[in-house]
Amino acid sequence: MTRDDPLMDHDAKRAEFRRLHESGTFTMPNPHDVGSCRLLTELGFPALATTSGGFAYSLGRLDMTVGRDALVAHVEDLCAATHLPINVDAENCFPDAPGGVRATVELLAGAGASGCSIEDYDPVTTSILGRDEAVRRVEVAATAAREHGVVLTARAENHLRGIADLDDTIARLCAYRDAGADVLYAPVLPDAEAITRVVEETGMPVNVLLRPGGPTVAELGALGVRRLSVGGTLASVAYGALYRAAARLRDEGVLDVGEGGLAYDVVVRAFSGEVPS
Numbered sequence: 001m002t003r004d005d006p007l008m009d010h011d012a013k014r015a016e017f018r019r020l021h022e023s024g025t026f027t028m029p030n031p032h033d034v035g036s037c038r039l040l041t042e043l044g045f046p047a048l049a050t051t052s053g054g055f056a057y058s059l060g061r062l063d064m065t066v067g068r069d070a071l072v073a074h075v076e077d078l079c080a081a082t083h084l085p086i087n088v089d090a091e092n093c094f095p096d097a098p099g100g101v102r103a104t105v106e107l108l109a110g111a112g113a114s115g116c117s118i119e120d121y122d123p124v125t126t127s128i129l130g131r132d133e134a135v136r137r138v139e140v141a142a143t144a145a146r147e148h149g150v151v152l153t154a155r156a157e158n159h160l161r162g163i164a165d166l167d168d169t170i171a172r173l174c175a176y177r178d179a180g181a182d183v184l185y186a187p188v189l190p191d192a193e194a195i196t197r198v199v200e201e202t203g204m205p206v207n208v209l210l211r212p213g214g215p216t217v218a219e220l221g222a223l224g225v226r227r228l229s230v231g232g233t234l235a236s237v238a239y240g241a242l243y244r245a246a247a248r249l250r251d252e253g254v255l256d257v258g259e260g261g262l263a264y265d266v267v268v269r270a271f272s273g274e275v276p277s
Contacts, residue, residue, distance in 0.1 A: 010079070010112050014149040017047055017085035017114035021151065021183060021205045025221035027228045028207075030089075032235035033058045034081045035271070039262075041082040042270040047114070049087040050075060054235030063232070064123045068094040072107045079112030087115035087153065087229075092122065092129075093141055101137050105144035105152075115151035116141075117185065120172065121161060128157060131172060135179045142180025153207060154181035159188045166194050173202050183207055183227065192223060199224040 020026050028047045031037035032054030040048055053063035055074055071090065079086050088108050093101040093116075101118065108116050118141045120134035121127075129137075138154045145152040154176035158169045166189075173184040185207040189195050192215060199206050205226035210217070210233075217228055241258060248256050 010109075010114070011149060013079075013083075013085040013112070014114045014151070017087070017151055018149075018182075020046055020085075021226055025217065025225055025228065027210075027217055028087060029230050029234060030054060030232065031078065032232070032238070034077050036234065036238070037078045037081045038270040039266070041084055042266065045084065047085040047087065048078070048082060049115075049229050050078065050089045051232045051235060052089045052091050053232030055089075057232070057235050057239055064091055068097045068104060068107070072111050075108055075113055076111040085114035086112065087151070088113045088117065090116045091119060093118045093137065095137060096124075101140045102144045105141050105150065106148065109145075109148035109150050113150060115153060115183075116145065117153040117155050119155035119157050121157040128161060128163065131175060134172065135175050138176045138179040138181055142182075145182075146180070151182045152180065153183040153185050154179070155185045155187065157187065159186060159190065164190070166190075166197065170198060170201050173198065173204075177202055177204050185209075187231070192219070195220070195225065196223050 026046050028049045029040050029045055030049045030051035031040050032051055037048060052066070055071070056063045056066050059066060059070070071088070075086065075088050090104055090108060093104040095101050097104065105116060118138060120129045122129055142152050154173070156169045156172040156176070158165055158172075169186050173186060177184060181204070183205045184198070184202050186198060187209045188211070189198060189208065195208055207227040207229055208220055208225045210228050210230050212233070215223075220228060245256055245258065248254055
C-alpha cells in the first residue's frame with residue numbers, strides 16, 4: 001500500500017467521521033497497536049480511536065509517559081492499517097513540546113488523524129487546569145483542527161481524577177463548546193442522570209466511556225449519547241489474558257488459553273497484508 005492508495009484519502013475519512021456525529025449513536029473502540037487496529041477493522045466498526053494508556057502498555061510504559069513524536073508515529077501506523085477514521089487521544093496536546101498545542105494538532109492531521117482530543121488535566125502538576133487556561137488551549141486546538149478538517153473533542157477530566165463536581169464539569173464543557181470544540185467528553189460520569197445532564201445542557205455531540213457493568217450501547221443511545229469509546233479496556237483485557245495464562249504456565253506447567261486464542265480464519269482476514277475494506 002502506498003500513500004497514493006485511495007484508502008489513504010484522509011479528507012474522505014474526515015468527512016465520514018464528521019458525518020457519524022450528525023445523528024444516532026456509534027461505537028468507536030480503541031486499538032492499542034496495529035494488530036488490534038486490524039482486528040477491530042475486520043469486525044466492522046465505523047471508526048476507531050487511539051488510547052494513551054493502551055499505547056503506553058504496548059511500549060511497556062505507564063499512561064501519559066509517551067512523548068509526542070512516538071504518538072504521531074503510532075497514529076501514522078494505525079491510519080495506514082485501516083480504511084476507518086481514527087480519533088486520537090492526544091492527552092493535553094503536549095503544550096510544552098515545540099509548537100505547543102497547535103503543532104500537535106497539525107502533526108496528528110499530517111499523520112492521517114480524522115479527529116483528536118484535548119483534555120484539561122496537567123500530568124506535570126497532577127491537577128486540573130484553571131478554566132481560563134483550559135479554554136485558551138481548546139481555542140488554539142479548535143482553530144488548528146478546523147484548518148485541517150479534523151474533529152476536535154474537548155475533555156473535562158474532573159470525574160476521572162476523583163473530582164465529583166458535575167456542575168463544574170458541565171460549565172467547563174460548555175466553555176469548551178463555545179471555544180470551538182466539536183465533541184465533548186467527560187470520562188467516568190457516575191450515572192445515567194449525570195450523562196443526561198451533560199447531553200442536555202451542552203447541546204453538543206457527547207462521547208461517553210463504556211464501562212464494564214455500566215449502561216449498554218442501547219441504553220446510552222437512548223440517553224442521547226452520540227459516540228461511545230472504551231479507552232484502554234481492550235488493551236487491559238488482552239494483556240490481562242496473556243499475564244494470567246503465562247502465570248499459570250509458570251506455576252502449574254499448564255498452558256490454559258481460557259476461551260481460546262485467535263481463530264486462524266480471523267488471523268487470515270485481519271492480517272493478510274491488505275487494508276480491510
